[in-house]
Amino acid sequence: MRKILVVEDEEAIREVVGLNLRMAGYEVYEAASAEEALTVFKECKPFDVAVLDIMLPGMNGFSLCENIRRDSATVGIIMLSAKSQETDKIRGLSIGADDYMTKPFSISEFLARVDALVRRVTHNAPEEQAEDDGRMVSGVFVLDQKSRVLYKNGQPIDLTQVEFQIMELFFANPGVALVREKILEGVWGENYFGDVKIVDVNIRRLRMKIEDEPSAPKHIMTVWGYGYRWNS
The missing domain is CATH 3.40.50.2300 (Response regulator)
Incomplete structure (x- = not known):
């Protein structure tokens, strides 16, 4: 239960x-x-x-x-x-x-x-992941789907479940501009009742964790008036 x-x-x-x-x-x-x-x-x-x-x-x-x-x-x-x-x-x-x-x-x-x-x-709980789950690699980043940990240059970065799922979506769509509504649906589900601004807040939080300079991001790029794009 x-x-x-x-x-x-x-x-x-x-x-x-x-x-x-x-x-x-x-x-x-x-x-x-x-x-x-x-x-x-x-x-x-x-x-x-x-x-x-x-x-x-x-x-x-x-x-x-x-x-x-x-x-x-x-x-x-x-x-x-x-x-x-x-x-x-x-x-x-x-x-x-x-x-x-x-x-x-x-x-x-x-x-x-x-x-x-x-x-x-x-x-997305670690204990419920299939044994054959692997790792997603993008440049200096490695997303370990077994341990649910993101690594940058070999150093672990603690992410919430929501943040990890956003990174999974980015890694699965490198270089692709993802509209905010697609990120919302992909992470929160198609029947989510909340505001799309929740995406922006989580992106801001992710940048604080993974970017060398969050105010000048090199990986999570803003596509103005549309959404976000992942660069490795």
Whole structure:
């Protein structure tokens, strides 16, 4: 059974979300604060997905996200917030969240996003990779599909599952301009409900990790008004 961590200080919301996730077949763990969530996460891991409210007492959801992401590159993270400001969305995605929803939200849409994220995370888990999976090579980069690690000049670079999948898409299409919608569909799935800007945020994060000078990228090139192109 897939495990979900729900962190929400409003008891009514936490109970509704938890109940619906359990009815959908998930094993659900709940926490009312970030501090409690970190304890639960460490004691009961691994989790497939963590659902984090931003406005929490004490440590906020952004800091919690950073803590969880440092501990695990594979867990899927969905941020929840009553705010609709673009800056909150960008910040959440920039620090490692995979998706973002603004309250109030439809339970059916929420479950659809959780299902999609769980499928993506579990499909790409290292232990579920076929034994004959090899390595994808592009210039000084090697994408190891068994260990789910990217190497640059032999040095490992830690990537989230989403970042790794974007790199797989790039390596499979070298020199090809990929429109943002194609990247969104290829990584998040054709039924994803979110904003295409999530692609831009993850590209920015990838450049910080793999480019010598992120502000002057040589590998992940912007195709203005269209999308991105990978150069080895």
